[in-house]
Amino acid sequence: xxxxxxxxxxxxxxxxxxxxxxxxxxxxxxxxxxxxxxxxxxxxxxxxxxxxxxxxxxxxxxxxxxxxxxxxxxxxxxxxxxxxxxxxxxxxxxxxxxxxxxxxxxxxxxxxxxxxxxxxxxxxxxxxxxxxxxxxxxxxxxxxxxxxxxxxxxxxxxxxxxxxxxxxxxxxxxxxxxxxxxxxxxxxxxxxxxxxxxxxxxxxxxxxxxxxxxxxxxxxxxxxxxxxxxxxxxxxxxxxxxxxxxxxxxxxxxxxxxxxxxxxxxxxxxxxxxxxxxxxxxxxxxxxxxxxxxxxxxxxxxxxxxxxxxxxxxxxxxxxxxxxxxxxxxxxxxxxxxxxxxxxxxxxxxxx
Amino acid sequence: xxxxxxxxxxxxxxxxxxxxxxxxxxxxxxxxxxxxxxxxxxxxxxxxxxxxxxxxxxxxxxxxxxxxxxxxxxxxxxxxxxxxxxxxxxxxxxxxxxxxxxxxxxxxxxxxxxxxxxxxxxxxxxxxxxxxxxxxxxxxxxxxxxxxxxxxxxxxxxxxxxxxxxxxxxxxxxxxxxxxxxxxxxxxxxxxxxxxxxxxxxxxxxxxxxxxxxxxxxxxxxxxxxxxxxxxxxxxxxxxxxxxxxxxxxxxxxxxxxxxxxxxxxxxxxxxxxxxxxxxxxxxxxxxxxxxxxxxxxxxxxxxxxxxxxxxxxxxxxxxxxxxxxxxxxxxxxxxxxxxxxxxxxxxxxxx
Ligand SMILES: CC(C)[C@H](C(=O)O)[C@@H](O)C(=O)O
Ligand SMILES: CC(C)[C@H](C(=O)O)[C@@H](O)C(=O)O
Numbered sequence: 001x002x003x004x005x006x007x008x009x010x011x012x013x014x015x016x017x018x019x020x021x022x023x024x025x026x027x028x029x030x031x032x033x034x035x036x037x038x039x040x041x042x043x044x045x046x047x048x049x050x051x052x053x054x055x056x057x058x059x060x061x062x063x064x065x066x067x068x069x070x071x072x073x074x075x076x077x078x079x080x081x082x083x084x085x086x087x088x089x090x091x092x093x094x095x096x097x098x099x100x101x102x103x104x105x106x107x108x109x110x111x112x113x114x115x116x117x118x119x120x121x122x123x124x125x126x127x128x129x130x131x132x133x134x135x136x137x138x139x140x141x142x143x144x145x146x147x148x149x150x151x152x153x154x155x156x157x158x159x160x161x162x163x164x165x166x167x168x169x170x171x172x173x174x175x176x177x178x179x180x181x182x183x184x185x186x187x188x189x190x191x192x193x194x195x196x197x198x199x200x201x202x203x204x205x206x207x208x209x210x211x212x213x214x215x216x217x218x219x220x221x222x223x224x225x226x227x228x229x230x231x232x233x234x235x236x237x238x239x240x241x242x243x244x245x246x247x248x249x250x251x252x253x254x255x256x257x258x259x260x261x262x263x264x265x266x267x268x269x270x271x272x273x274x275x276x277x278x279x280x281x282x283x284x285x286x287x288x289x290x291x292x293x294x295x296x297x298x299x300x301x302x303x304x305x306x307x308x309x310x311x312x313x314x315x316x317x318x319x320x321x322x323x324x325x326x327x328x329x330x331x332x333x334x335x336x337x338x339x340x341x342x343x344x345x346x347x348x349x350x351x352x
Numbered sequence: 353x354x355x356x357x358x359x360x361x362x363x364x365x366x367x368x369x370x371x372x373x374x375x376x377x378x379x380x381x382x383x384x385x386x387x388x389x390x391x392x393x394x395x396x397x398x399x400x401x402x403x404x405x406x407x408x409x410x411x412x413x414x415x416x417x418x419x420x421x422x423x424x425x426x427x428x429x430x431x432x433x434x435x436x437x438x439x440x441x442x443x444x445x446x447x448x449x450x451x452x453x454x455x456x457x458x459x460x461x462x463x464x465x466x467x468x469x470x471x472x473x474x475x476x477x478x479x480x481x482x483x484x485x486x487x488x489x490x491x492x493x494x495x496x497x498x499x500x501x502x503x504x505x506x507x508x509x510x511x512x513x514x515x516x517x518x519x520x521x522x523x524x525x526x527x528x529x530x531x532x533x534x535x536x537x538x539x540x541x542x543x544x545x546x547x548x549x550x551x552x553x554x555x556x557x558x559x560x561x562x563x564x565x566x567x568x569x570x571x572x573x574x575x576x577x578x579x580x581x582x583x584x585x586x587x588x589x590x591x592x593x594x595x596x597x598x599x600x601x602x603x604x605x606x607x608x609x610x611x612x613x614x615x616x617x618x619x620x621x622x623x624x625x626x627x628x629x630x631x632x633x634x635x636x637x638x639x640x641x642x643x644x645x646x647x648x649x650x651x652x653x654x655x656x657x658x659x660x661x662x663x664x665x666x667x668x669x670x671x672x673x674x675x676x677x678x679x680x681x682x683x684x685x686x687x688x689x690x691x692x693x694x695x696x697x698x699x700x701x702x703x704x
Contacts, residue, residue, distance in 0.1 A: 076543040079550075079554075080542070080546040080547075080550050086543060086544060089544060126498060126541075126544065126545060127544060129544065129545070131545065131546070131547035131548055132547065133547050133551065136501075138501070138502075138503045139501065139502035139503050139506075140501070140502040140551055141499065141500070141501045141502070141551075142499070142500050142501075142547040142548040142550070142551040143497050143498065143499050143500075143547075143548065144497075144498040144545050144547065144548040145495050145496075145497065145498075146478060146495065146496040146497075146498055147493060147494070147495050148493070148494050148495075149488075149490070149491065149492070149493045149494075150490075150491035150492040150493070151490045151491050154491075189478075189597075190432070191428040191438060192438060192441060192478070192479060192481065193478060193481070193483065193496050194432040194483070195432075195483035195484065195485050195494040195495075195496065196483055196494040196495065196496040198432055198494070199485065199492055199493075199494040223601060224600050224601050224603075224604040225604060225633075227579065227601055227604050227605045227608070228604040228605065228607060228608045228613060229608075230608075231583065231605065231608035231609070232608050245541075248576050249575060249576050249579050249601060251576075252576040252577060252579050252580040253579045253580065253583065253605065255580060256579070256580045256581075256582075256583035256584050257583070261580060281577075
């Protein structure tokens with residue numbers, strides 16, 4: 001099978017980790033029968049400075065004809081700059097990548113075992129970015145719309161349920177696990193936002209009450225309490241489903257639990273297209289030193305393959321990364337080691 | 353000085369912890385010259401079931417004539433109930449309690465020292481609760497307004513700066529500390545919400561650039577990254593200022609770091625009125641067992657006194673609580689002990 005993959009390194013360490021992801025994909029055993037075509041694409045702050053647009057139309061158009069993509073990270077200006085708007089938020093909407101899937105898993109040797117997936121709605125909520133500002137006698141006032149639809153909420157909860165079932169199947173196939181059965185935790189703040197988060201809650205509940213999810217246990221957490229529990233008993237969670245903004249916050253929180261944002265992958269998933277994206281940012285402070293952690297991106301490449309139904313290839317990559325982490329000899333500085341990006345990549349390639 | 357304090361136990365364990373707060377206030381040494389009058393007031397789910405309103409007008413009116421208040425916790429229905437709306441959210445608005453101050457501090461013997469205050473804007477953001485729902489061919493859609501004003505943002509940042517200075521003064525007076533100088537961390541998501549969170553950011557920056565804050569270091573964190581850093585290096589933070597919803601989420605996160613929500617107090621602060629409120633909820637699961645942790649409420653009573661300019665009385669209460677925790681002999685189950693509420697209260701009273 002031939003797969004065309006768009007590569008959007010973006011800014012900062014995005015340019016160091018995306019090539020690492022590419023090399024791992026290229027090094028997959030020929031026996032898997034995968035052939036990759038890579039297309040380099042532009043987006044981000046540097047692109048904006050050069051061309052006046054942060055997300056060139058060509059990048060969007062090209063991705064529309066790809067099977068998948070790998071997105072690095074982009075820098076944002078610290079103050080609002082006219083005409084600049086986050087390309088990743090725009091891409092998620094333009095390509096209808098309605099689910100953002102973020103698995104957070106500790107290594108087998110960790111003191112506190114963690115194995116959860118955060119399934120984040122990826123197109124609406126406050127990310128519709130409909131804002132306005134007006135003057136009043138007491139100064140400026142700004143408003144933003146938080147929009148929640150029954151359709152997107154139903155979709156994302158359905159995906160969360162499917163992921164819970166898939167994870168359970170893998171566990172049943174003998175993979176060691178800290179979880180007994182499939183569990184989906186619906187996160188919201190409907191005690192304050194009874195209509196918007198209330199709609200998310202009710203739609204998710206309804207979607208998850210479908211016959212095919214009868215083996216899935218469904219529970220709820222108010223978002224503030226969810227953050228509290230995430231830190232107090234992370235081992236209790238399997239699949240967490242949340243509206244866009246809460247999902248954004250929860251996934252950074254979960255990343256802190258496994259030691260580094262540099263370990264946590266994500267996939268932006270649409271119908272027959274998936275784009276891998278490390279959860280970390282462009283980290284200008286460490287750019288150019290060759291010490292950025294390539295693992296979030298390498299795992300994002302695997303996650304992308306999972307959603308393109310190449311589970312065997314994905315499993316190979318996960319296993320190579322896990323072996324590197326479990327040995328713990330070649331780790332980048334964010335994990336307390338002193339290995340270079342290059343050494344970590346070489347070690348993972350060797351284990352493929 | 354005579355202080356009239358309204359007591360609103362609310363539901364669940366609110367009824368167990370508010371009496372504890374009252375007893376501690378009554379037991380303050382006579383040498384402080386404080387005389388308390390307590391008025392019992394109603395609000396919450398039980399009140400709603402009995403009377404059809406969750407926040408009786410009489411409660412609001414009486415509080416308006418009080419110097420301070422102590423609010424316990426209220427239960428919310430799990431599905432939207434017509435006519436019911438959270439009384440604490442309403443009270444904050446009705447009484448113009450524009451700041452929610454949440455100090456989170458580990459005991460001196462903790463492995464990871466933490467000493468921060470989360471200063472949460474308390475009247476606007478998504479908590480304006482302006483929502484609507486409409487039908488579309490693809491199902492229901494709901495919208496909520498997130499409103500941020502220059503005025504409230506300026507106010508809350510100013511309070512955060514003042515708290516940072518006050519904390520620094522106490523430290524300079526010889527109190528041991530993990531912090532070198534006063535620091536305020538402004539938290540927002542202006543990379544996505546450039547107008548609303550952008551206005552919060554700019555207003556806060558401007559307020560904190562005032563001459564009187566020249567010794568205060570000001571920095572920024574995007575909210576998702578803030579949650580990550582909160583867990584990775586909590587010792588780095590002194591005062592964190594945030595819009596309402598982020599402040600809600602961050603304070604539960606910070607509570608997880610010190611071991612239990614049962615330890616974390618808050619004060620809802622307005623002009624010459626302050627209402628203490630434990631950060632925990634009504635916890636119906638443990639209600640009636642006599643094991644709820646009274647410390648969050650006792651500390652909230654002290655925090656209320658601080659904002660009523662009774663710092664000496666507040667310091668006495670804090671010291672008694674710290675002594676109880678540092679000895680670690682009488683702890684409620686949320687802290688891993690098996691003491692009853694009553695035993696903890698007795699121990700703290702003894703130490704006053
Ligand atoms: C960079 C930013 C717009 C983005 C988001 O908020 O979605 C990031 O935090 C993420 O989690 O992918
Ligand atoms: C009960 C709820 C409305 C409240 C809030 O969201 O403010 C609570 O979580 C808090 O933090 O005081």
